[in-house]
Amino acid sequence: MDAAAELARIARRIALEELYAEYVHCLDSDALEHWPDFFTDACHYRITSAENYSAGLPLGIIYANSRDMLRDRVSALREANIYEPQTYRHLISGLRIERDEGDALDLETHMLVVRTMQDGAMSLFAAGRYADRAVRTADGWKFASKVVVLDSRLIDTLLAIPL
Amino acid sequence: MDAAAELARIARRIALEELYAEYVHCLDSDALEHWPDFFTDACHYRITSAENYSAGLPLGIIYANSRDMLRDRVSALREANIYEPQTYRHLISGLRIERDEGDALDLETHMLVVRTMQDGAMSLFAAGRYADRAVRTADGWKFASKVVVLDSRLIDTLLAIPL
Amino acid sequence: MDAAAELARIARRIALEELYAEYVHCLDSDALEHWPDFFTDACHYRITSAENYSAGLPLGIIYANSRDMLRDRVSALREANIYEPQTYRHLISGLRIERDEGDALDLETHMLVVRTMQDGAMSLFAAGRYADRAVRTADGWKFASKVVVLDSRLIDTLLAIPL
Amino acid sequence: MSAAALEWPKEGNARVPYRVFADPDIYRAELERVFLGPTWQYLAIADELPQPGDYLTTFLGETPVVVTRGEDGQIHAMVNRCAHRGNLVCLKRRGHSDDGLTCVYHAWRYDLEGNLKSVAFRRGVGGKGGMPDSFKLEQHGLQKLRTDTFAGLVFGTLSPDTPQLSDYIGNDIGGRIGRVFRGKPKVLGTTSQILHNNWKLYVENVKDTYHASLLHTFFTTFRLSRLTTAGGVAIAESGAHHTSYTYGAQRGDNAASDQLYSEIPSLHEDYRLKDPRFLESVDEIGDGITLQILSVFPNFVLQQIHNTIAVRLVLPKGPEETELQWTYIGFGDDDAAMTEKRLLQANLVGPAGYVSMEDGAVGGFIQRAIKGGEDECSVIEMGGHEHASQPTRTTEAAIRGFWQAWRPLMGY
Amino acid sequence: MSAAALEWPKEGNARVPYRVFADPDIYRAELERVFLGPTWQYLAIADELPQPGDYLTTFLGETPVVVTRGEDGQIHAMVNRCAHRGNLVCLKRRGHSDDGLTCVYHAWRYDLEGNLKSVAFRRGVGGKGGMPDSFKLEQHGLQKLRTDTFAGLVFGTLSPDTPQLSDYIGNDIGGRIGRVFRGKPKVLGTTSQILHNNWKLYVENVKDTYHASLLHTFFTTFRLSRLTTAGGVAIAESGAHHTSYTYGAQRGDNAASDQLYSEIPSLHEDYRLKDPRFLESVDEIGDGITLQILSVFPNFVLQQIHNTIAVRLVLPKGPEETELQWTYIGFGDDDAAMTEKRLLQANLVGPAGYVSMEDGAVGGFIQRAIKGGEDECSVIEMGGHEHASQPTRTTEAAIRGFWQAWRPLMGY
Amino acid sequence: MSAAALEWPKEGNARVPYRVFADPDIYRAELERVFLGPTWQYLAIADELPQPGDYLTTFLGETPVVVTRGEDGQIHAMVNRCAHRGNLVCLKRRGHSDDGLTCVYHAWRYDLEGNLKSVAFRRGVGGKGGMPDSFKLEQHGLQKLRTDTFAGLVFGTLSPDTPQLSDYIGNDIGGRIGRVFRGKPKVLGTTSQILHNNWKLYVENVKDTYHASLLHTFFTTFRLSRLTTAGGVAIAESGAHHTSYTYGAQRGDNAASDQLYSEIPSLHEDYRLKDPRFLESVDEIGDGITLQILSVFPNFVLQQIHNTIAVRLVLPKGPEETELQWTYIGFGDDDAAMTEKRLLQANLVGPAGYVSMEDGAVGGFIQRAIKGGEDECSVIEMGGHEHASQPTRTTEAAIRGFWQAWRPLMGY
Numbered sequence A, B, C: 001m002d003a004a005a006e007l008a009r010i011a012r013r014i015a016l017e018e019l020y021a022e023y024v025h026c027l028d029s030d031a032l033e034h035w036p037d038f039f040t041d042a043c044h045y046r047i048t049s050a051e052n053y054s055a056g057l058p059l060g061i062i063y064a065n066s067r068d069m070l071r072d073r074v075s076a077l078r079e080a081n082i083y084e085p086q087t088y089r090h091l092i093s094g095l096r097i098e099r100d101e102g103d104a105l106d107l108e109t110h111m112l113v114v115r116t117m118q119d120g121a122m123s124l125f126a127a128g129r130y131a132d133r134a135v136r137t138a139d140g141w142k143f144a145s146k147v148v149v150l151d152s153r154l155i156d157t158l159l160a161i162p163l
Numbered sequence D, E, F: 001m002s003a004a005a006l007e008w009p010k011e012g013n014a015r016v017p018y019r020v021f022a023d024p025d026i027y028r029a030e031l032e033r034v035f036l037g038p039t040w041q042y043l044a045i046a047d048e049l050p051q052p053g054d055y056l057t058t059f060l061g062e063t064p065v066v067v068t069r070g071e072d073g074q075i076h077a078m079v080n081r082c083a084h085r086g087n088l089v090c091l092k093r094r095g096h097s098d099d100g101l102t103c104v105y106h107a108w109r110y111d112l113e114g115n116l117k118s119v120a121f122r123r124g125v126g127g128k129g130g131m132p133d134s135f136k137l138e139q140h141g142l143q144k145l146r147t148d149t150f151a152g153l154v155f156g157t158l159s160p161d162t163p164q165l166s167d168y169i170g171n172d173i174g175g176r177i178g179r180v181f182r183g184k185p186k187v188l189g190t191t192s193q194i195l196h197n198n199w200k201l202y203v204e205n206v207k208d209t210y211h212a213s214l215l216h217t218f219f220t221t222f223r224l225s226r227l228t229t230a231g232g233v234a235i236a237e238s239g240a241h242h243t244s245y246t247y248g249a250q251r252g253d254n255a256a257s258d259q260l261y262s263e264i265p266s267l268h269e270d271y272r273l274k275d276p277r278f279l280e281s282v283d284e285i286g287d288g289i290t291l292q293i294l295s296v297f298p299n300f301v302l303q304q305i306h307n308t309i310a311v312r313l314v315l316p317k318g319p320e321e322t323e324l325q326w327t328y329i330g331f332g333d334d335d336a337a338m339t340e341k342r343l344l345q346a347n348l349v350g351p352a353g354y355v356s357m358e359d360g361a362v363g364g365f366i367q368r369a370i371k372g373g374e375d376e377c378s379v380i381e382m383g384g385h386e387h388a389s390q391p392t393r394t395t396e397a398a399i400r401g402f403w404q405a406w407r408p409l410m411g412y
């Protein structure tokens, strides 16, 4: 591969690493109003369990088919739903490009989330992977689809803040 | 360092990041049949504890001296051994090149594994590091040696799936 | 952006990734005597909780204003303080450049620490982020300031080894 | 204190000592008297086990159970405990076996009805060892549950004294179950929550028709359901089971309702959805009931919220921990659009549900709040002191009904 | 064994059976008799709640409590448990409300003093449901604590029998609290530790004037404090409270002291700080006391170590778990340099403190060591068998004082 | 229920109520009567402590113990609990000290035999404080264990009534231990497992000669060991200890055996190793025994599987949790090739062992299965109802032997 192509390939990978870094920063710093901006208008977002996913069952814990539905989710969290103060800490690892169409990619990364409650209790809240579809747009890479596949069937108490 | 060399150095590092991403994806997606392919024919694979490792004690929880032994391990897991359904989620961080011989490297990364049982219980199963020897071969980087050094002396219940 | 600049930008990012890899390796391999070398002479180091940090309260669990204070911390751990044998395993993820002044950067990364006691008990000891100021010096990138912001208010038992 | 030592307040079902949610002895007694006692507990949807040899594992309280489809095509259930030395006979949550059930420890084999068919090396090896002649296979099967099916739902009990399932459920509640299961159910997916509270705090929440529009402000805001919309609560005579139902909002008077709710902090006049598609529902049953929450004592819940239908199982995991399992249902004749409706409306419920996430947390809040107050009592007087059906949901009658059923079982 | 069954050793306060640190029944009895009993427990610094409507949540033992600044400008405290069905009324650690306290479950509303002001749908809806007429708001408020303030510190108790706070603390200990709080306190930050030991093991450690220079070798090495420097321990007559105090090192005789400490492994002659700025302190109080550790029974600690001042609250979280909360204090008139001094000296204490980290671990060591030895006893004879004030810290008198106060409360 | 209240089934050792694996009161009684009672428990390999001043820490049940090599060159063991206020005297798992043992809390010093040598500031400071004259060092040492050594293995007991170690073990079992320890042992490494089951479920597994070829299908498949190969079980008269032994497969009749095993699901005719080097073993002892599993009551195991030799210690960590510690042994005269053999064969055992990983899980399966069935019993009739030695492994005699020894200790 020639140097320019190599450099482009590397630059793209780094851009994707940065995309995920910004994404989890957005969630973990309670900047939820910006969370929908990581997606395309007509996006799919779903949180499900490996059990449902591998059985081909379509149910999502959260199931959205548009960026506006993500905006509504944030509004509800801000205005309607009641839950204790809590924060997430995402760790991302092992980015892989599963399908490479240049400006449209199927991506997968491992993820882990530690949740901390206001009393200080930390717990392993989620472990799993992001099975995503990212597309290059005028203002950078966006998620056309993001399926959060959790290894566990169990959610501790509730899932308010998205993953 | 000139640009070409710099680019090569960076490309190599990214290739190594990708190697680890593929390696843990293989284990965590239950593609164990491909796990031995990450190693050279005459490889060493060992899982041990920091306690044994730092005391210079050679014992391994798993101790293999050939890729065929790794294949036998997989066959046993598939055909002989009995254990509850469970999955790992590896997180890798902090890749470091400890010794650089160009196409042969001593590598170290931090690793953490969350194990999820079929009932949904997640636990911190392993934390430690990979102390590896990787070599560049015709079909990419392979592990000539991989020593999994676990921080803890304890294994919860059993260790079936390799790390 | 032209190729040279792009390459330089990428090289810098990789250098920073390596900086953090070396930093956590230093702590997790008990090479504490070298820990102060990651900082500038006149540095600020502080471990605090998100609660204090977001409330603008200046208190630190550890609070140092010079590299020599970090050296004193290490001497005390080696010569004076009594604590059970224990090791950390840091995982770092999501490096972000918050402010880019070329050779001086505001950086943030997510971090998680698993602590292992000599009896083998592993626990989620810390989750949070590094809010850092790094500067490029004659011998590489150094931390002019490092604020460890822990998500939790609680410290399990004690904090001896720095984060 | 021991389970027996608790003295129930003279106010009867209108007062509940918090100790019943925290005391380990009471909890242990419940496992015995309620969950291994004369109650029917939900095990599975019959269609989850289509083929002979299919099995799944679940629990009666904390006791592991395996449910099978036998060679005879019938559903069977046994305690999942080997008659030899007590190993789990089935390790998987779901599975299929063509030759009965074999325990991994010593390979004792059972048929799909739990009868012991063979004992490895029963006659020893080379004339040495083996089981004594006094050992009879037929005396060492798996402990069998009684099972029965209602509207395609499989229930089980370990007690010979539990009345027939249909009598246990009764016609009224039974009709309200049948109303939902009109077709062949199709599982859309499952999810579970760990709740850090005693199982009864969640069951109270389910039977609490008073809280919905107050705790779940999402509901109120969108006028999806208010206590001002037409509806009520039907309660079995025994108090054990209940159904709350709500008719479409249009039947209510919004102006008057807003007026009434104006005192409640939860109303956000200005709050509108950007993409309301996920609330587009159809009256698939055709009786105008948009919301039905139904419970069968002690731990089964059936929910219809618009087009999202789910069964919930409440499993005790300790005095202060509970697992809540959701199974979401569609029907065989759903087209893609209908399925999509159900999936979108599923955002309303479950661990992240717009109108249910609070239910996952509030029990834990109570569990924390009652520490040091075990001898204090909750006050359950909304709607009076009785546990009869009422044409309103502004009542805690169904909760009083629960205690009416629970107390005699426990001897209080 | 039950709490009652323990027989106290004839040596009295000089012996403590390890069982009191491990037995769940004894622990449960303590929650009742000590923490809900006739004792004053630290709740907050009054200045943490400047405005009416400000509130914070804390605990009496394990019982959740909310502390408010009322419309009347006074501090009030109530059990954080809704009078309806026991939900936590305040969910946040700190907050502010302009219209009293509203429970999220059914929107019952209380004023800032815990009086029930309204019940949602009390009169039902459309003439159906609602509370019976017999229900009286004034009979269903939050359970109120008695509160009182000393030197700007708020204490609370649930018992009518607890003597007035100033009498409870007494003049001697009271004066030593006032000595520290000369100005308007300003919170510099907080931190907490989870200790894997019974709460009393930490309280013993606080009252243990014998251990400081032995366990905390950092102290010794820098001659910050030695048993050879002038100082002593003041103990309330009841034994309940204590203060240990140390004068600046210069008052001691270092040569003689080094000689004495030469047997102790902890001395490192050669150990010097590279940047000693963090130890630059000023005698801000002016009486030459560089170290004062003070405790008010059962679980309050006030610390002055040079210029680092902190209050500590010891919260039981189970027989073998304790939360230790630190609140670091400066004063309104501190300039930047003084604040910096306090922040630098704070390295001495807290979870990573040069002279306190060991205290976080040693209780857990004991908790592990006493397993299987619950009927053995600790030996508390340093400084004799009494619990009177002494002009030395080479004594365990303050620990004996703790048991002198604890035993009658527990009936031992 | 209390430990005493359990009524043992009339079938004696052929029935075990599951309650003994779950009941917290029974567990507490065991810690006292079994682990602090008249039993010898494995502490260490003498060669792990070559030099005077070497020490390591371990447990008798849950009671922490320190084992030392004294100045006298002898092995000593004491409870690791300071005589002052109960702190752990030794914090490290292994260590060396040239001047006895010093407690970190107040620097009390003990010699390597646990005698108290000095008390810091015993005479006070400046004539103030210090210990009363009535305090005698010799009355405040560490609690001492009796220790004895057999074949280089150190055992300890806290009871004066435990018979001499060699009598306790007996000649038969003793000889089978000696058979393995022919040379100077060399530790190759250690590993530990946390098992989520009562300790006795693992001990039953060790003594269960019936399960090996059924649960561990790896074994069967490779004809490494089958119940059809020659072997048997030797059981101490008391029932307390056992040894199972197997001769090399060649002594068995494979055709007949395959025939017999053809009914067992575990046989995979087609399954062959790609790299069988890890099974290349030598008959290092020369008596043709390829497998020996030996136990000494209550919690010691010695294993020889071909050339992989390990001692296992079974430590109770709660009613439903157990730590299993493995120490792998080679001998001083092993050459590199022999060591490599042992390391490769070690793949057979331990947490990831081809023929042992199932043992780590099956106890937990049982623990889960018996919930709600505490009054049910396991059926232990394979090989009859006795606990005598038998020339077959198709028996549960050694398990019955365990209960024969356990019941009188516990009063059942």
Ligand code: FES
Pocket (backbone or CB within 6 Å): D082, D083, D084, D085, D086, D087, D103, D104, D105, D106, D107, D108
């Ligand atoms: S326990 Fe099931 S066969 Fe032995």
Ligand code: FES
Pocket (backbone or CB within 6 Å): E082, E083, E084, E085, E086, E087, E103, E104, E105, E106, E107, E108
């Ligand atoms: S529990 Fe507080 S309002 Fe009902």
Ligand code: FES
Pocket (backbone or CB within 6 Å): F082, F083, F084, F085, F086, F087, F103, F104, F105, F106, F107, F108
């Ligand atoms: S506890 Fe050991 S010296 Fe005080």
Ligand SMILES: [Fe+3]
Pocket (backbone or CB within 6 Å): D205, D211, D212, D215, D216, D355, D356, D359
């Ligand atoms: Fe609800």
Ligand SMILES: [Fe+3]
Pocket (backbone or CB within 6 Å): E205, E211, E212, E215, E216, E355, E356, E359
């Ligand atoms: Fe201290």
Ligand SMILES: [Fe+3]
Pocket (backbone or CB within 6 Å): F205, F211, F212, F215, F216, F355, F356, F359
């Ligand atoms: Fe086995």
